[in-house]
């Protein structure tokens with residue numbers, strides 16, 4: 486057996502997000518978010534699931550912290566529900582909402598766990614959506630107000646901050662592909678939302694430097710990996726174009742102060758145009774302390790004229806897929822990470838999400854035998870080890886997710902947690918992968 490051993494200073498964590506776990510959708514002064522409206526609209530979410538109750542973490546957060554403590558992680562990455570702390574989207578704070586997160590932060594610190602806050606994990610206050618949402622630049626300024634209020638409230642205890650989670654999902658998946666909230670299918674809307682999310686990111690980073698000078702801030706784009714089907718320039722260019730949508734479109738503005746011209750021109754051909762104002766690119770490209778990377782899957786990419794926006798078809802590398810249907814491609818994780826270093830240099834990286842969907846249930850003896858998830862994590866942590874040994878500056882690894890939760894348009898059926906949730910009783914049951922991950926975190930190593 487081969488042992489994979491990680492650097493002692495690698496930080497380990499687990500992640501969740503507010504709309505996916507909290508519930509308490511109309512408790513404690515919280516107002517509706519776009520995900521409440523989207524999930525309550527019939528046809529948008531599998532089985533008509535909503536985040537009304539989710540994992541009931543709004544009431545069970547102390548149990549969650551004990552699960553994290555027994556997992557032995559250094560970090561807990563969670564997000565704040567903007568509409569819980571600012572029900573009007575801006576203006577005055579809802580003290581009850583602020584207190585909820587203050588209690589969570591204190592509970593984490595009391596258990597020697599570092600909080601890592603994600604400010605925007607897709608649950609925009611509905612009141613702001615009704616004023617134009619992220620298509621309106623005003624929302625970027627509302628985000629700055631929200632971020633500043635959070636820095637004031639928690640900056641004394643929280644050092645690690647993430648502005649945006651998966652801006653590709655929050656812009657194109659949500660406003661062009663229509664799969665996530667608000668469910669628009671308009672490429673211009675997607676381009677406008679993507680830019681305003683990045684302006685909002687820049688505004689928050691700039692203010693953060695003044696408000697929490699000792700803190701660390703970044704953002705968390707999601708990327709996949711498309712391996713060319715053949716060495717032909719057709720296949721290689723098609724893969725580059727498709728990956729550009731999640732990589733360069735959201736990373737070049739931050740690390741180069743520009744948008745990738747290939748995609749700018751491609752979008753213009755589809756009558757979708759960037760609306761950049763003076764100073765935007767300087768604002769977006771100010772330095773950050775780390776980049777979060779969310780990686781789940783990849784594929785083989787082959788040029789196919791007329792296929793989607795980029796003339797590329799995605800082929801699964803082999804028959805292995807998780808229960809959400811995504812191919813398993815751990816080699817792609819290694820390639821994606823070394824490609825980031827080759828493109829953007831030594832930007833410190835946290836893996837802010839990596840994990841697998843397997844829908845096991847609790848068996849008679851109380852166990853959840855999710856060996857497939859353990860195998861997925863082993864394969865991807867092996868790729869991570871290879872990337873670290875190749876010199877990619879990895880700060881930490883944060884598994885998605887601590888617990889089964891509301892997996893957006895897929896609802897509760899699709900389970901990503903190392904802890905099983907009974908969505909009727911909210912009973913939490915650590916899976917086999919929970920105990921395996923705890924050993925790996927404790928020993929900084931595992932047997933392949």
Ligand SMILES: N=NNCCOCCOc1ccc(-c2cn(C[C@@H]3NC[C@@H](O)[C@H]3O)nn2)cc1
Pocket residue numbers: 502505650651654658662664707779781838885891892893
């Ligand atoms: N490329 N073209 N696709 C065209 C067709 O898309 C159909 C569906 O697409 C997607 C793409 C990506 C995702 C996704 C989900 N997660 C997992 C969450 N991450 C943040 C955290 O909250 C987790 O729950 N990450 N990514 C979902 C759907």
